[in-house]
Amino acid sequence: MENDAEQLIDEEIRAHHEEIEQLKVLKKMSKNPKLAALMRKIGDAATANGNGVHKPSTDSAPRNPPPADKRSRNGLTDAVTKAVGQFGNQRFVIHDVVKKVEASGFKFVAKDHRIAVSAVLDKLLKRGVIYIAEKRVGNAPHLYEYLGERKA
Secondary structure, three states: OHHHHHHHHHHHHHHHHHHHHHHHHHHHHHOOHHHHHHHHHHHHHHOOOOOOOOOOOOOOOOOOOOOHHHOOOOOHHHHHHHHHHOOOOOOEOHHHHHHHHHHOOOOOOOOOHHHHHHHHHHHHHHHOOEEEEEOOOOOOOOEEEEOOOOOO
């Protein structure tokens, strides 16, 4: 058994060796300012706007999101936080939260309400307001549970 584990580990090391070598080359290239700029342009082209059209990068465009006080707030975070609080210790899935937020009268800006709510749930996970009570795979949604508001 121990020998099998060692063999599996050795195979994994060999499989990742080439990838590690490529990452070392990228790291070396990123230290050259001209190559770093070229790599950014290539990255921008790779993350085109979804229809295969290159989205030109502009050096004047800010790379970081604006500070929190400068972002527009449409109230979704507050609406989702209030909705998950209503579950108490009862487990819920994203669809349950979407239904509660819609029932509260909140007007979504996003077309896909599940995606918008999912992004807020990710924030609440990071803040420790909710946790994933049961991770699921495939099309089965994760089960969440409310822990309560945490002070940041």
